Amino acid sequence: MTMAKSDRPSPHPMDPFSPAHQTDEGYSEDPLNSSLAQNLPANFSALRSPADLPSWLASHASALPLSIRTELTMALLDQLPTSTIAEIVQRLNPRLYIDFIQYLPAEICLKILGYLDPLSLISVMQTCRAWYDLTLDRKLWERLYYLEGWKAIQSEIDEWEARVNGLSGSVGYPPRAHDPDAHAGKARAVISDDGDLEMTDRDRSLPSRSDASAAGASIFGPPASSLPPSRHAAAGDVEMANSGTSRKGKGVDRGFPPLDHVVRAKRKEPGGSPQPSLPPLLAPDQSPGSALRSTLWAWDVSSRRFRINWKYLYNMRRRLESNWELGKFTTFQLPHPLYPEEGHHEGVYTLQFDANFLVSGSRDQTMRIWNMHTRRLVRPPLTGHQGSVLCLQFDADPAEDILVSGSSDSDVFIWKFSTGELVQKIADAHRESVLNVRFDKRILVTSSKDKTIKIFNRRPLRYGDLGYGAAPAVFNPIGMTVKPYGIEPDLAQELPVKEPFTLIGRLEGHGAAVNAIQVRDRTIVSVSGDRHIKVWNWPDQVCTQTIPAHDKGIACVEFDERRIVSGSSDYEVCIFDAPTGLKVAQLRGHKHLVRTVQAGFGDLPYSKEEDEAEAKAVDAEYFRAVEAGEISQDNDRRSRRSRRANAGSSRPAEIQAYGAKVPPGGGGGRKYGRIV
Template sequence: MSNSTAGHLQQDGGHMSNKREAAEVDAEMQPAAKQLRAPQYNFVRYCYRHNPDIQAAPTQVRCVRQEQQRRVEWQARVEQLDSECERQAVQQAVRLFDSSNDKLRKLMLEGMLLKSCFPQLSFISTQVQKLIKIDFISALPEEVALKILGYLDCQSLCSAAAVCRRWQELADDDTVWYHMCEQHIDRKCPKCGWGLPLLHMKRARYIKSDKASASKGESEDAPQSKMRPWKVVYRERFKVESNWRKGIYRIQEFKGHMDGVLSLQLTNKLLLTGSYDSTVAIWDLATGKLVRRLSGHTDGVKALRFDDQKLITGSLDKTIRVWNYVTGACVSTYRGHQDSVLSVDSFRKLIVSGSADKTVKVWHVESRTCYTLRGHTGWVNCVKLHPKSFTCFSGSDDMTIRMWDIRTNTCVRVFHGHVGQVQKVIPLTLGSDLIEDPKDAVVPPDGTAPANDPSIQATNFDDSLPYPTHLLSCSLDNTIKLWNVKTGACIRTQFGHVEGVWDIAADNFRIVSGSHDRSCKVWDLQTGKCMHTFVGNHAPVACVGIGDSEFVSGDELGCVKLYNFDTT
C-alpha cells in the first residue's frame, strides 16, 4: 500500500494519522497478497494448447515439438500455392482469425462450416481429432494424475506405462501399485474378479541384507532393510494366480511313510504328515528332506493340528498327544475317548476332538477339565473350531453336521442334506458375491421338508459375535456342499467326483478336494465350478492341504505330492 493511498484513507476515515501506520498496514497485507497469487496453471485466461506454463513444462517438450512440426508443414503447403495472391489471402485470413476475440472466432468458424461440403467437413473432423488430444496426465498435478491412474486395472495401467516416459514414471509409482495390491491381494476385486495369493513370508516385501541387520548397539540411523517396489510384489503374485488358473505347476513328491497317509498339514516352511505306520513326519518344503519323525502312538495317526508352538495329534489308539515338534518329545497325552480319535482342532489353551465313539470332547488345558458333547449317532469324522464366535462344527457318519456353542456345551443347529458320511467341515466368512444354486433341494433323508425341521430354523444368534457366514463340507455321497450358517440351508452342491470325497481344503479363492476316485480337483470358491482335475495317484486320496501357491495330497499308498504353482 503506497503513502498516497494511506493519506487518502486518512482523509476518508480519519483512522490513519501518519505514514508509519500506513506502512504497518502494508506489512500486514503482504502475506494475504502472497496467498492470493494466481496459480501456475491458469486455465481461465489461456486454453490448454496456448497456456505458456503448460507449454514450458519439461513433460510437454514432445507435444510442443509436434505442434511446431505441424506449423512448419502447414507453412510449407502455403508456400507451394500457385500464386502470390492465394498465399496472401490465406495468411490474411489466418491473421484476421488470430486477432479476433472468442465471439468473432466462433462466428467465423460457424460460417465456414455452413459453407463447407462433405469432403471438407470430413477433413475438418480428421484434423480436429488429432488436435483435441490432450496429455491430461502430464498437465495435471501429480497427485491428481496418480489418483486417476489408481482407478485403472492392471492391464490398462501397463498400457498407460507404454505411452511415454512421463506416463511410465507415474504408472510405476509406488502409490498406484500399493492401491492395486491392497485391492487384490488375499481378496477378490469386485471390478475385475481377480484375487491374488498372500504368499506369507515367502516373498516378504523387505529384502534383508547383512548390512541392514543392525545389532542392539547400533544407532537408529543404521541402514534398514531395502523395500521392494509394490509393482514387483503385485507382479509375482499375479504370476502365481495366473498359474493357478492355467494349471501350470511342478510336482514334488515326499516319500518316507511305510503305509498310507491319513492326515497332513501345510505351513509356510514345513509339511507335516500322519500315517497308518503310527508316525508323524515333518518335511522341509524348501529342500524336500525329512526333518524329523515323531514316534509314540501305537496305531495310525488320523488327525494332526500344528501351530508355531505345538503339534497336536489324534490316533486310532484312542489318545491325543501334544508334541514339541522341535525336539520331537511328547509333552502330554490325553485319554478319554472310548474309540479311535478321528479329528482334532485347537486354539490357544483349548482342544476339541472327534471320535469313533460318536462324541465330541472339549479339553480345557489350563483348568484340566473335559466336556463331552453328545448328539451324533455315528462316528465323528471331523471337528473345526471357530474361536471368534465360540462355536465348533462337527461332521459325522450319521450324515449330519452339528454346530455347538462351546461356552454352554450345547448344540445350536443341525445341518441336514448329505446322503453319505460327512468327512470334513470348514467354516468360512465370505462376501455376498457367491453364486448360489436356487434349484439345490435341501431335503433330509427322511423326506421331510426343511421348513418342518426345527434344527434349521432361525436361531437367536448373539449379534455381538462374528459368526462364520458359510460352511463348506464334503461327504462320501461324492459331493461338496456350501451352507448358509445363519439359515442352515444348503445353497450350493458341487458335483464332479465319481466316488466319495475324503477331504477338502479351502482359502479365499479356491477349494481343493481329494477323493476315493484317486483324483484331486481344484474348484472356484465363488462360482463352485471345477477349474482343474489332477489324476495320477495310484490309490484313493485320503487328505489334502492348500497354501497360497501350492496344494498337497496324500494317498493310501503313502505317497505325498505337492503341486507348486510358483514356477519362478
C-alpha cells in the same frame, strides 16, 4: 402475475447439434472463441489493406465454412518454415494434450488411478515416463493385490522389512537414495486404510523427469522399484489372464529370479485358506548386497527404508496362478528318491504342510517331519502312539511351536514342534479313536468315533476368562444371615486356575462318529456319519444349528464363517450358507467317496455386500417366476428335492433354496475361488 396460454412464447425447435446444447464430454470440436455468423460480403468490403487481413480473419473466420478454414490453414502452413510450425505446435499442445498429472494435486492423481483395474493401469504405464513413474506407486499395487482376494500376513511383512533394513545398514545400499536433500519438496500421497488419500509433505513440487527417474521413484513419492530405469520391467510384465498382454504360449517369465524369490503358499491351519509367506531372506550362495537388490524390496524415499515391492508381489502371484491354470508345475515326492528308507512303512492317513515343512502321520504309528526344500526328514520319526496316527495339526511359528496328534489308541499327544519333544499326553481323551484335532490360540478341540467333541484350554484360565465356565455353586444346608460390608471377593483370585489342556467342554448330540471339525472364533462346526452338520457355540456349549446335509455320512468340512463346505460318502460336495444353513450349491462329479476338501472363495474386500445384493436379486427373480406361473409352487419342494446337482446356477427353476446370504455357488471372488 399469470400469463394466458395464448400469450406464452412458443418454443423454438431445439437444434440438437447446436453448440449451445451439446453435452459436455470433456473435449469439444468447437473453436475457443466462437462468434455468430455474419454477412461475409458486407464485412469483406470493410477490408481496406492487406495489413488488416489478420485482424479481419480473427474477427470473422468463424463465419467461414469448416472446409474453407481447413484449406486456408493448410495453405498458410505450407508457406511457413519448419521452425515456425514447431512453435505453432507448441502453442497448440495445451489444447490437444491435457496431462492431468501435471496440473492436479498428487493425492487426486493417485485417487483417480486407484479406480483402474490392472490391465488399465498397464495401459497408463505405456503412456509416458511421468505416468509410468506414477503407476509404480506401491499403494496402488498393494490395493490391487488385496482386491484380487489374495491374503498376506502383515506381521511377517513387518518382520522381514525390519530384517532387510538391518542388512541395508551393513552394505551401504543404495548410495544415492540416502541423500537427505533428495526430493525434499516432493509430496507423497498415501492411501490410508479407509481408502482416502492424505498428503504427508507440506508442499508439492514436481521434479523433472530426469530427477524422478534417477531415484527410481514415483513422481509423487517413494519408489515402487529399487531397479534403475534400464532394468525396469516392461509395462506388460504383469500378465493378465485371458488378456491381450499375455504372450502366446508363454506362461512363465524367464527373466525373473529363481524360485527362492517366489511367494509360496503357507497353511496356518489345516482346512484354512493358503496365505503367502515371504521367501528366505538369503539363499545359501547369496550375499547381503544381492538380497537387497532383489526386486522383492524397494527403497522408500519418504521413510528412508526398504519396503516390500507390491507390484513385484502382485506380478509373481499372477504368474503362479497362471502357471497353475496352464498346468505348468512340477511334482516331487517324499521321501527323496535317493533316501527311500526315510519313508513310512505303512499307509499315510493324515498330513499338513506350510511353506517350509510337511508333517505326515501313518498307520505305522509314527509321524515324520519333512523339510519341503531338501525333501529330507528334519529329525527322526516321532513315536509314542500305540495305534495309527489318524489326525494332526501343527504350527511352526516360534510363538506357538506346537504339534498335536490324535490316534486310534484314543490318546492325544502335544509335541514341541521345533525339537520333537513330547510335552503332554492326554491319555484316554476319548473312549474310541480320535478322528480329528483342531486348535487355535485359545483352545484344542478333538472329535472321536465315540460321537463326542471335547474342548481343552491351551492357556491357563482364571475365573472370568472365556471358557472357564460359571463359578461352582456352594450348598450350605444351614441358613445364615451374612451382613455385607461393601467388600466383594475377587473370584479370579480365589477360584483355582485351570492348567493348560484341562477339559473345559464336552459337546454331545451327533448320532454317529464325528469325522471332522472346524474352529472359528466362538464357533465349532462338526460333521458326522449321521449325515448332519452341527454348529456349536463352544463357550456356552450349546448347538445353535443342525443341518441335514447329505444322503450318506459326511467325512470332511470347511468353514469360513460365511459358508460351510462338506464332502460325503454320497460322492457329493455341498456348499451351505452358514448363517441360515441353506444349501446354495451341490457339486457332483466324483465317482467314489469324498474324504477331504479344501475350499477358498477368493473373497474381495467388498464381496460380502455384493453377495448379499446378488442373493436378494436371485430371490426376487425366483418369486417373480412363481407369480408368473413359470414354476409350480405346489410341487416346488418336491421338485427342489429332485434337483440333484446345481453347481451355482441362478435360474429360478434350478435354485434349491431362497433366503440365503450368499448367491448360488457361494459367491466370493469367483476369479480365484477354488474347491479341491
